[in-house]
Amino acid sequence: MFARLVRSEPAYLFFRSPAAMLAAVVAILVIGGAICAPWLARTDPYDLSTFSLMDGLLPPVWQGGDPRFLLGTDDQGRDMVSAILYGARLSLMIGLMAMVIATVLGVGLGLAAGYFGGVFDAIVMRVADVQLALPAILTALLIDGVSRGLLPPEMQQDLRVAVLTLAIALSLWVNFARTARASVFVERNKDYVQAAMIMGQHPLRVMVRHILPNIMGPLLVIMTVDLASAILLEATLSFLGIGLPADSPSLGTLIRIGMQFLLSGEWWILWVPTLFLVALVVSINVLGDFLRDVFNPRLR
Amino acid sequence: MLTVENLTVEFPGRFGVFTAIEDVSLTIAPGEIHGLVGESGAGKSTIGAAIIGLLQVPGRVANGTMTLGETDLRSLGPVEAHRLRGERISMIFQDPQTSLNPLMTIEDQLIETIQAHEDISTSDARARAIALLEEIGITDATSRIKAYPHQFSGGMRQRVVIALALCTNPELIIADEPTTALDVAVQSQVLDLIQRLANTRGIGFLLITHDIGVIAQITDNVTVLRNGKVMETGPTDKVLRRPEHPYTSALMAAVPPLDRKLDRFLVPDDDTPDLAAPTGRSAADAEAWLSSGTQALGEGLLVENVTVRFSGNRTSLFRKPPAFTALDDVSMSVRPGTVMGLVGESGSGKSTMAKVITGLVQPSAGRLCLGGTDLPLARERGRKDPSRRLIQMVFQDPYSSLNSRHRIGDILAEPLWLYGLEADADKRRDIAAAMLDLVGLSADAIDRFPHQFSGGQRQRIAVARSLLARPRVLICDEPTSALDVSIQAQILNLLKDLQARFGLTILFISHNLAVVRQMCDDVTVLKGGKVVETGASEAFFTQPDAPYSRELLQLTPGFTSGAAA
Structure with a gap:
């Protein structure tokens, strides 16, 4: 299995693309760090009792800081390394969840729209158009506002992550739906689909078992690129204060907090999470671009 | 030179x-x-x-x-x-649809080419271009030259491509x-x-x-x-x-002659090595399985007064677009256990006919009849209708008719599972393996993917899939036109064998008259969605009735080898 993977076409192209390899290394480091945050981080940034104000605003080690805090601390005395690892964990989790929801929703609707066509297709696509006309932030604000109005206050805090995820997913599904629909239009006239239809197979079976595996290429590309968008969107929303509160900081929240210190000389509080976010998003995007090239033989 | x-x-x-x-x-x-x-x-x-x-x-x-x-x-x-x-040196490409720039007029493309190679004024270049178009047989060249490629037919477009190639002498x-x-x-x-x-x-x-x-x-x-x-x-x-070389003579023997009917083709030696030794499942098992559950068809397939209209392109928001008539009052009858050839040029409605019979296209009028009972038209034909199993189709392009993400075993087992012919998964696999042997493939093909096979082998797999439904009627839509002649000969042999052994009723759609002559008992000629002629194959090839049929036969580049006799 592994040997086959190494000999496969994508692997061959991968090992000849320095950019893709570098991006993969960065992405693995960042994602690995986020996953292993509980073991890597020396403090829990969500537990206010573990840090002391005495350690506040320490610069990174190479600027004469405390060796306990590699990248310094913020004003609360929170270890930046721990904060970033936990923040990235949260950002990635929200991004992944949103991406998965958007994929399921978008691909499902796109498949059905492309397969059945007609009125159903028209309805789905007009909804998609409307969705595209609303910026993601507006969607998020809407859902946020509605959930604030509908849910009891004690639940709101717990559901912040869910609301954020849903808002991001809703602004990303259109991409999937459009791509899936366009690919289905191409595939459904191919003979293997016609053969399945002639045999009288159930439409659901034709869509899921026959068409879906054949349109996965472009969808995989969108999944990667949209994962990066989802992470960025989460960061934006949190930065604007619609997202996660300061006591459970994601990367965006960390950047928002860091903003206050930009002019007072404590640059690391802003720059460290920002660079981390940029590295994560850029590496995922480079990988997405690489996948696009792999799945589009015309570009080779 | x-x-x-x-x-x-x-x-x-x-x-x-x-x-x-x-x-x-x-x-x-x-x-x-x-x-x-x-x-x-x-x-x-x-x-x-x-x-x-x-x-x-x-x-x-x-x-x-x-x-x-x-x-x-x-x-x-x-x-x-x-x-x-x-x-x-100039070049003429295969597809006149793509070798001209659709956004430039013929005039611009010709003048551009002439001026690229010669320092010549635009009006002189235009005069040369018009002369060229007239030379290659485009009438009214002075006004036609202003047209865009899409305003020409395929043949005209290929002439323009030739004119482009001639531009610079x-x-x-x-x-x-x-x-x-x-x-x-x-x-x-x-x-x-x-x-x-x-x-x-x-x-x-x-x-x-x-x-x-x-x-x-x-x-x-x-x-x-x-x-x-x-x-x-x-x-x-x-x-x-x-021919002196054995390969050449084998190749010539595989070319279907237009002027007589052969029982079988001599097939050139296949130099692809045999796939590993076949397993215990043999063609005999598949044959037994096929004949055990099939019932003879009392009557054949009847097509009565079928008309198909497609809505045209909408040109105005308020007016309904004029309908395009793909099939116009077509009737034909395929006798049980025989092969009916359906011939015609592209756009004559051959494939639409296949789609009507298989239930993909809804005719606006007409009646279908299979084995003496009414065959429901597309919209009325339910997913569980028995005709779904009785009528199977073999497609033209073996590269797209098999799902490239499925293993051969899964592709072949699908009809068995779908029609409830065999409930046990292991037995389904056995039958599929036996069927592979019957169509001349080794049974270990079962765990491979379609892309691991050549076009001819894939077409065999497609035939195997259609047989696994235990069909009575096989619709073959240009089953060999994507294949090389030696492979075509093999597939035609296979179809003939299977037809003779199981008494299948086949509707064989093809634009290649020579192939039709080899395969068919009866022939129906379509032109522009209308039946031009229908009747026994030998009579059609020796004494065609309609002028159009005679023209078709005459224009088909014929080649008769001496070796195949």
Whole structure:
């Protein structure tokens, strides 16, 4: 299995693309760090009792800081390394969840729209158009506002992550739906689909078992690129204060907090999470671009 | 004029260097039409590309000499080579739909080409362009020249492509499958034009094609290629009628003759090694399984007064677009246990007929009848309708008719599972393996994916899939037109065998009259959605009634080998 993977076409192209390899290394480091945050981080940034104000605003080690805090601390005395690892964990989790929801929703609707066509297709696509006309932030604000109005206050805090995820997913599904629909239009006239239809197979079976595996290429590309968008969107929303509160900081929240210190000389509080976010998003995007090239033989 | 000696072309790749062309020599004199014939993958197009200097990267000419007149083609720098292309060598491509720029008028494209090679005023260039168009047989050239490519028909467009190639008065034209995308009537016009240009202008043609009929009709000399090597070369008549090389004679034997019906084709030796030894499941098992559950069809397939209309393109928001009539009051009857050929040019409604019978297209009028009972039309035909199993289809393109993400075993087991013919998964696998043996594939193919097979093998798999439904009626939509002639012969043999053994009723759709003659008991000719003629095959081929049928038969480039008799 592994040997086959190494000999496969994508692997061959991968090992000849320095950019893709570098991006993969960065992405693995960042994602690995986020996953292993509980073991890597020396403090829990969500537990206010573990840090002391005495350690506040320490610069990174190479600027004469405390060796306990590699990248310094913020004003609360929170270890930046721990904060970033936990923040990235949260950002990635929200991004992944949103991406998965958007994929399921978008691909499902796109498949059905492309397969059945007609009125159903028209309805789905007009909804998609409307969705595209609303910026993601507006969607998020809407859902946020509605959930604030509908849910009891004690639940709101717990559901912040869910609301954020849903808002991001809703602004990303259109991409999937459009791509899936366009690919289905191409595939459904191919003979293997016609053969399945002639045999009288159930439409659901034709869509899921026959068409879906054949349109996965472009969808995989969108999944990667949209994962990066989802992470960025989460960061934006949190930065604007619609997202996660300061006591459970994601990367965006960390950047928002860091903003206050930009002019007072404590640059690391802003720059460290920002660079981390940029590295994560850029590496995922480079990988997405690489996948696009792999799945589009015309570009080779 | 053109001399190619010991040409070797290599493609360095991931798994080592692939030699596409090995030690090929040929010469073309002015006014000579030199045919280059071979099956797909033989390297025909690569030779053309090497001569004109447009090999696909990373291909390279590894050895040999190519001279045009006094010019050594291999020693040219990129700039000189660029000038030479068009000025002395031109190229005609297969598909006239894509070789013209759809956004430029014919006039602009011709003038651009002329001015690229000559310092000439636009009005002179236009005059030359019009003269050219008239020469290649476009009437009313002065006004037609302002048209865009989409306003021309396929044959006209191919003429314009030829005019483009002629713009600069080349010595040599490389024509890569110039008539493959065209109907027979148009094909014969284009071939006549090529012949005339060779005679009057003394242009040498390198005519690349897989169609032996075309070769027989117009070429002076022919070179037969196989796997990048020259098998045989010489005057066309001699090579085709008295082939010396065993491969050539095998190839000729596989060409279906138009003028008589053969029982079976002699099939050239397959040089692909046999897949591993077959397992215990043999063709006999599959045969027993097939005959155990099939019931004879009392009556055949009846098509009565079927009319199909497609809505046209909407041109106005408020008016309903005029309907396009694909089939107009078509009736025919396929007798049980016989093969009915459905022939016609592209756009005549052949495939629409297949879709009506299989329930993909809803006719606006008409009735279908299978085995004495009414066959529900598309919208009324439920998913569980028994006809879903009784009627199976074999498609033209074996590359798209099998789902490339499924293993052969899953593809074959699907009908067994779907129609509830076999409940046990292991038994389904056994039956599928046996069926593979029946269609001439080794049973270990069952765990592979479609892309691991050649076109001919895939078509066998497609036939196996359709048989696993225990069908009574098989619709074959151009089942061999995507295949090489030797593979075509194998598939036709297979279909004939299966038809004879299981008494299948087959509707065989094809544009190739020679193939139809080999396969069919009856023939129906369609033109523009109407039935022109229907009747017994032998009568049709010997004494066609309708003038259109006679014309079709006459225009089909015929070739009769002496070897197959």
